[in-house]
Amino acid sequence: MKKRAKKMICMAGICGVVLCVSGCGITSNFPGKEKKRAELKIGISVYDQYDTFLTEVISRLQSYAKEKEKDWNITITLEIQDANKSQLVQNDQNDEFIKRNFDVACINLVDRTDASTIIDKAKKADMPIIFFNRELVEEELERWDKLYYVGADAFKSGQIQGQILIEQCEKDFASVDRNGDGIIQYVMLEGEAGHQDSIVRSMYVIDEITKAGYKVEKLADEIANWSRSQAETKMTQFLSSYRNEIEVVFANNDDMALGAIDALKKELGTKREAKDNGTPWPYVLGIDGTEVGLEAVANGEMLGTVLNDGKGQAERMLDLAYSLVSGESLSEEIELIDGKYIRLPYQKVTAENVAKIQWNMQETIKE
8 A cells, every 4th residue: 555655646746647547448338428438537636645545545546447447348547636735726627627528527625615616617518526535515516416425424433533532431531531630631633724524523523522421621722734744743832731631632634643643752752651751641543544544553652543434435436437427327335325425434443453454455455
């Protein structure tokens, strides 16, 4: 996974990436086209090529395309563009997909509240759009019958993150409540201002814990924009103000959780060194289940994470794109909710099951 992910990032730095997979020459009837073809052209725009989770999604999408071109007897072209966190850049990328007659666009929105330009132009050109991972406003998705979303329910990831801490509290509350005041003191690292996943994850994790009967106290929260480096900076600031008071660190994604761990190591030493020195090391929780996030769970630096099924998102995006263009029905195992949504379930990851999940990921790579 690491080699593939690094390769994707390096290629994506050159404006775009094109993956052409040779088909077997068998034609298929593509609705809306004047002649029979054996090609599927997909334009993909991601909000930030350096997002670890998205890197893994794109890597799986590329490998899955190579597998499916044999099954579907077509040539699959994937052009991957990095919007570099600019909605204007992403709008231009979508314009280019239209200009070059791509069959489908897969858009990982920069700004979930500003999809109107992309939608209007795609509708005029009759090019279906599959939004993924960063969910747009529901009203926007209803504006046209060829708009779709592939992702997960953000509130469930927050609930599961809360459940991980609850399980630890039930097992050994004193290990969480180190000062013995009966209250869990925490800090929160949030994704980005106004982003649905960030808001919902931050809200539901605390709601889940309080519903279980535990008292909590927020010491501080900061926006770190899903970034490991920004999270390290914010966590360093937290430690300067609340060094020994922080009992739990909640992060909206694994990259920010790892940034918090980076800060803890610099300030306190490794977890073992901190323990030997009698310095409290707080529990850290993430979301996404990235490869590096799983490693942190496995080595005990992170209490747990919530697996966001990037593999499933990649596969369902390609399955849906093929169905839209070929006219063939989705397989029975894929549920298209309200004719618009494909939702992938989250999975709890702790020390108890992380080895199995890592093994499953390696098996996927081998495939």
